[in-house]
Amino acid sequence: MTTTERAHRAVPGSALALIAQSRVVLAEATMAWDPGERFRLAHLAALRAAAAVVADRGRPAGARRRLMSVWVLLDTIAPELSDWSRYFAAGAPLRAAVEAGARHAVGRRAADDQVRSAEEFVLTIERTLGMLATPLAS
Numbered sequence: 001m002t003t004t005e006r007a008h009r010a011v012p013g014s015a016l017a018l019i020a021q022s023r024v025v026l027a028e029a030t031m032a033w034d035p036g037e038r039f040r041l042a043h044l045a046a047l048r049a050a051a052a053v054v055a056d057r058g059r060p061a062g063a064r065r066r067l068m069s070v071w072v073l074l075d076t077i078a079p080e081l082s083d084w085s086r087y088f089a090a091g092a093p094l095r096a097a098v099e100a101g102a103r104h105a106v107g108r109r110a111a112d113d114q115v116r117s118a119e120e121f122v123l124t125i126e127r128t129l130g131m132l133a134t135p136l137a138s
Contacts, residue, residue, distance in 0.1 A: 011056060011129050018052035019123040019131065022122050029118065035111035036098040042111070042118040046088050049118075049125040050074045053081070056129055072138070085123050 020079045029041035057077045071089035081110050091114060097105040106114075112132045 011131060015052040015055040015129060016131075018048045018055055019122070019126060019129070022046070022114035022125075023113050026115075026118055026122060029115050034103065035108045036103040036106045038111035039091075039106040039114045040095050040098045042114040043088065043091050046084075046118040048078070049122045051080075053128060054124055060070065060104050064123070081124070081128070084124065087117065088121070 025041050026045035026047060029038050032038040032041055047070060050073075052115060054070060054073050054077065059073060060123055069089065069092070071085040071092070075085040078085075085101075094106055
């Protein structure tokens, strides 16, 4: 499906809701002072954006009953996003460590990198879903 075709079809409401949630969490991440919290929120924003693609495209038939990471699902249903799925999958253990109370597991630079990557990823997903017809200028 081309970008033009995607722009002219309806995006499921569940995918739109997940993108909206992703944007809210991303805004919280940009305002968070604590590096661990910035990292955690940015990663969660990316997670919701990835879930929007799954909501849009659906789970593969063989994966319907198995529990699997959204990053594995994304890699399967949107191979063009595999670099992103690998990047955020690699950050999942750090997010889990922060959530478990290891607030110093992430430094300021890693948190800032995660926020920037999540911002770019959410824009990429919005384009993938046909929500943005043309790339935004930097």
